[in-house]
Amino acid sequence: MPSARQVFEESPVPDVVSWNTVLAGYVQAGNVEEAERVYRGMPERNTIASNSMIVLFGRKGCVEKARRIFDEVRGRDMDMVSWSAMVSCYERNEMCEEALVLFVEMKASGVAVDEIVVVSVVSACSRILNAKMGRLVHGLAAKVGVEDYVSLKNALIHLYSSCGEIVDAQRIFDDGGVLLDLISWNSMISGYLRCGSIEDAEKLFYSMPEKDVVSWSAMISGYAQHECFSEALALFQEMQLHGVRPNETALVSAISACTHLAALDLGKWIHAYINKNKLQVNTILSTTLIDMYVKCGCVENALEVFYAMEEKGVSTWNAIILGLAMNGLVEQSLNMFADMKKSNTLPNEITFMGVLGACRHMGLVDEGRHYFSSMIHEHKIEPNIKHYGCMVDLFGRACFLKEAEELIESMPMAPDVATWGALLGACRKHHDHEMGERVGRKLIQLQPNHDGFHVLLSNIYASKGNWGNVLEIRGIMTQHGVVKTPGCSMIEVNGIVHEFLAGDKTHPQISDIAHMLDEVATKLKIEGYVPTTSEVSLDIDDEEKETALFRHSEKLAVAFGLITIAPPTPIRVMKNLRICNDCHTVVKLISKAFDREIVVRDRHRFHHFRHGACSCMDFW
Numbered sequence: 001m002p003s004a005r006q007v008f009e010e011s012p013v014p015d016v017v018s019w020n021t022v023l024a025g026y027v028q029a030g031n032v033e034e035a036e037r038v039y040r041g042m043p044e045r046n047t048i049a050s051n052s053m054i055v056l057f058g059r060k061g062c063v064e065k066a067r068r069i070f071d072e073v074r075g076r077d078m079d080m081v082s083w084s085a086m087v088s089c090y091e092r093n094e095m096c097e098e099a100l101v102l103f104v105e106m107k108a109s110g111v112a113v114d115e116i117v118v119v120s121v122v123s124a125c126s127r128i129l130n131a132k133m134g135r136l137v138h139g140l141a142a143k144v145g146v147e148d149y150v151s152l153k154n155a156l157i158h159l160y161s162s163c164g165e166i167v168d169a170q171r172i173f174d175d176g177g178v179l180l181d182l183i184s185w186n187s188m189i190s191g192y193l194r195c196g197s198i199e200d201a202e203k204l205f206y207s208m209p210e211k212d213v214v215s216w217s218a219m220i221s222g223y224a225q226h227e228c229f230s231e232a233l234a235l236f237q238e239m240q241l242h243g244v245r246p247n248e249t250a251l252v253s254a255i256s257a258c259t260h261l262a263a264l265d266l267g268k269w270i271h272a273y274i275n276k277n278k279l280q281v282n283t284i285l286s287t288t289l290i291d292m293y294v295k296c297g298c299v300e301n302a303l304e305v306f307y308a309m310e311e312k313g314v315s316t317w318n319a320i321i322l323g324l325a326m327n328g329l330v331e332q333s334l335n336m337f338a339d340m341k342k343s344n345t346l347p348n349e350i351t352f353m354g355v356l357g358a359c360r361h362m363g364l365v366d367e368g369r370h371y372f373s374s375m376i377h378e379h380k381i382e383p384n385i386k387h388y389g390c391m392v393d394l395f396g397r398a399c400f401l402k403e404a405e406e407l408i409e410s411m412p413m414a415p416d417v418a419t420w421g422a423l424l425g426a427c428r429k430h431h432d433h434e435m436g437e438r439v440g441r442k443l444i445q446l447q448p449n450h451d452g453f454h455v456l457l458s459n460i461y462a463s464k465g466n467w468g469n470v471l472e473i474r475g476i477m478t479q480h481g482v483v484k485t486p487g488c489s490m491i492e493v494n495g496i497v498h499e500f501l502a503g504d505k506t507h508p509q510i511s512d513i514a515h516m517l518d519e520v521a522t523k524l525k526i527e528g529y530v531p532t533t534s535e536v537s538l539d540i541d542d543e544e545k546e547t548a549l550f551r552h553s554e555k556l557a558v559a560f561g562l563i564t565i566a567p568p569t570p571i572r573v574m575k576n577l578r579i580c581n582d583c584h585t586v587v588k589l590i591s592k593a594f595d596r597e598i599v600v601r602d603r604h605r606f607h608h609f610r611h612g613a614c615s616c617m618d619f620w
Contacts, residue, residue, distance in 0.1 A: 001025050001034075018049050027056045045323045045604030051081045083109075084117035087124075087285060096124035100133060107140075115146040119134055122155040152177070152181045161191025186214045193222030199282025216242075217250040229257040230497075233266060245277070247354035249287055255288045262601070264296040264573035265495045271305075283309070287316045294323025297572055297599040297606050312343070318350045325358035327606045328615035333358040334367070349381060356390040361605055363398040363619055383530050385411075391417040397619070401435060417447045424453065436460045443474075489553035489577045493564045500556040511558065516559040517550060523593040524586065532582040554583050554600055561595060570597040578602045579620075588612050 008014055008022045019042050026035035029488050039045065039053050058065035070078075070086045103121045105112070118141045119449050125134035141147040153176050160169035173180065173188045185208050192201035205211070205219050216239045223232035229369060239246060246254070251270065258267035271289055275283060277386045286309050293302035304469040306312070306320050317340040324333035337355050338432035347355075352375045354484055359368035372391055375381045388411050395404035408415045427436030439575040440457030447453065454477050461469035477484070487502040500507065507513065531550075554575050561571035579587075579602040591598050592612030600607045608615035 001029060002030070005034075016044070018048060019043075020046070021050075023049050023052055026274060027052045030056070030059065031054060032062065034061050045072075047079055047082065047266060051079075053226075054082065054089060058085065058092050061093055061328070063089060063093050074482045079112050079407075080117070082115065083111055084114065084120070089122045089215065090119040091124040091127075094127060095295055096128045096130075097125040102458060103137075113140065113144060113146075115149040118146060118572050119149075119151050119155045122152065122159050126155070126159040126162045129163050131159070131165055134159045134163070148179060150179050150181055150184065151435075153179065154181075154187050157187040157191060157408075158182065159351050161187070163195055164195055166191060166195045166197065168232055175526050182210065182212055182215070186218055189215065190218045190222070193218065193225070196226065198222065198226055198228065199413070206347050211242075211244075212249070213244055213247050216244055217253070220250050221253040224253040224257050226261070227428070230259045233258040233261070233263065236270075238424065244280075248280075249280065252285055252288045255285075255292050259288075259292040259295050261492075261497050262296055262572065263492050263495070263497055264292075264298065264572060265492055267292045267296065269495075281587050283311055283313045283316060287313070287319050290316065290319045290323065294319065294327060295601065297327060297570075297608065299327050299329060303443055312345065314348055314351065314493075317345055318354055319350075320570050321351060321354035322357065325354055325361055325605075328361060328608060328617075330358045330362045330364070347379060348383075349384060349387070352379075352381065352579070353386060353390060354389060356394065360390055360394040360397060361616070361619070363394070365394060365398050365400065367406060368394045384412055385416055385419065388413075389416070392419050393422040393426070396423050397429065399426075399430050401430065401432055405435070417443060417453070419448065420446070421453060421456075421467065424456050428456055428463075431463070432473060433460055433463075444476065448476070449482055451477070451482050454482055485577065487553040489556040489557040490574045491561055491572065493561070498557070500553045500560070502553045503551040504553065504556055506562070507556075509563065512563055513556055513559045516563050517555065519556075520559060520562075520586075520593075521592060524589050527589045527593055529589055531579075532585065534544040552580065552583050554579060555586060558587060558590060558600075562596070570599050572600045572601075576603065578604060579607060584614065584618075584620075588614055 005027055006021060008018055011018060018040070022043075022044055023035060024039045026038060031133070035056055037054065039049055042049060048481075050069050054066045057069070059065070066086065066089045070082060073082050083102070087099050087106070088104050090096070090102060091291075099121065103117070106117070109199070118137060121137050122134055124136065125131070134156070141152060153172055156172050157169045157343070160166065160172070169188065170189045173184060185204065189201050192198070192204065201219065201222060205215065208215060217234070220232050220235050220239070224233060225478060232253055236246070236250060236257075239250065240519060251274065254270055255267055255309070258264070258270065258591050260323060266554065267289075273279075275287075278301050286305055289305045290302045293299070293305065302320065302323055306316065309316065316334070320342070321333050321336050324330075324336060334355065337347070337351070340351070352371065355371045356368055359365070359371065368391060372383065374386070388407065392404045392407055395401070395407065399422070404426060406420060408423065411419075420439060424436060424443060425437045427433070427439060437457070437460065440453060440460065443453040444448070444457065446503075453474050458470050458473040461467075461473065476482075489500050491498050498507070554573050556575040558571060565571050578599055584607065587598055587600060587607070587609050589612060590596065591609035598609040600609070604620075605616065607620070
């Protein structure tokens with residue numbers, strides 16, 4: 001461009017072609033400042049130059065400048081390209097309503113339309129899910145004879161699938177024939193996944209004549225979004241076998257799947273793959289890695305990723321604050337919040353969920369009150385139902401049961417079942433049977449199909465030996481078809497995730513696990529272990545209760561870990577429910593008797609067991 005500009009300026013009488021050519025060069029280079037200078041210096045501005053400037057401003061997000069030039073042209077010799085450029089400018093900058101209004105005005109002015117402007121309008125309809133307008137534009141495209149353009153077919157497939165009209169999207173795809181391209185196939189796969197038609201997406205994916213990285217990424221991402229985490233990881237590994245270099249979407253989805261499956265080894269491998277191949281790591285990818293590490297109990301790895309980041313968004317700070325709190329590093333979590341404020345990153349609602357959660361995990365009632373107040377008065381963030389629920393849980397865990405109930409009664413919105421459930425759990429923890437029974441009965445009325453509330457109330461009755469009430473609750477559960485969610489624990493060994501249910505006898509190595517449990521029982525008796533059978537909701541003898549307790553899913557998983565994972569590698573177990581008192585005691589004693597580090601993640605937090613002690617300090 002400097003050479004072109006020099007020749008242009010040395011020209012004795014530059015003509016309109018020269019002016020347009022220099023301007024086009026700056027537009028192509030995205031140089032707004034020089035393009036504006038050339039455009040304003042033109043002795044006579046023409047439509048071609050004006051349209052070029054509208055396109056450039058649209059690309060750079062300068063919508064107001066683009067509109068000013070559009071209005072200038074409007075008073076002279078506006079053509080179809082000018083209208084199309086301005087509609088596209090609005091759509092590109094997500095001003096979809098403005099794009100549609102201008103398009104209607106364009107039609108009313110009698111200006112002809114082409115496939116370019118129609119594609120922009122259909123894309124605008126997709127963004128705001130306006131299927132009705134999209135259908136009208138589709139009809140117009142057919143009327144003017146541009147509906148066979150592949151770019152328009154792709155835009156229509158995206159429109160209809162985004163609006164849940166998958167049958168219409170499928171019809172366009174099926175009628176496309178040889179006109180379809182790779183984008184058409186990828187759009188249709190994404191459409192199926194968006195509508196939850198995973199099997200149709202799979203069939204189409206495996207029937208594709210060729211696949212690109214977008215095809216693989218769309219399918220992997222779709223699996224992850226629909227909680228098919230094992231399938232997502234299997235396809236990610238298949239992608240590697242085909243030699244396809246994953247993009248950010250595939251990596252984020254695969255790491256997210258590792259997080260949900262507690263597949264730490266594979267998550268570490270993906271991280272190593274990113275580093276080895278020098279892939280670009282942006283804020284989203286780094287935050288996903290941090291989230292994976294903290295949710296697998298690897299805080300050091302998470303901090304390593306965090307401190308290596310050049311730019312940190314609010315989601316990054318939230319992930320590390322929540323993660324530290326979840327792993328029992330409450331002081332570090334609150335210090336990180338202070339660092340976040342020093343970095344001039346504004347906290348949001350999620351940040352305070354992490355901060356209040358940190359206080360909750362350690363029973364820091366005064367600190368919790370302080371942060372709750374600062375959220376409202378200092379940061380002007382209106383607490384939502386989850387913040388109130390967090391405070392109720394904090395009060396309840398710390399045995400401030402009356403204050404917790406008063407907060408529920410004073411909330412500016414109707415309390416949800418989770419908030420009442422937090423109070424019920426606290427009643428059980430602190431043996432307030434009177435309040436627990438009252439709250440439990442209310443919850444069963446509010447949500448008769450929730451298994452957790454029935455089980456909590458049943459356990460309160462069982463701890464008092466009220467087997468008649470236990471049977472009554474069981475009868476209510478049967479009447480409403482409520483089935484207790486079985487305890488499920490997962491453990492990863494050599495890259496394979498093993499799953500155990502309470503009382504499981506189906507694992508191929510169940511006999512070895514049983515022998516290990518016998519060995520554990522022998523060692524624990526030496527340590528003075530006495531089973532906590534008071535909350536086994538069965539009116540059976542103590543020996544049977546002890547057997548039922550010793551078949552809890554996390555005990556099976558830990559026993560399997562003792563067999564298969566050599567020290568000093570920690571044994572990591574992920575459970576779908578909260579760990580019970582007896583399992584917590586047992587795992588503490590195992591960590592001492594077998595000199596092993598054991599990490600258990602339950603529904604609410606991590607428990608890091610070392611030398612007979614837990615990071616939660618028995619407060620959970």
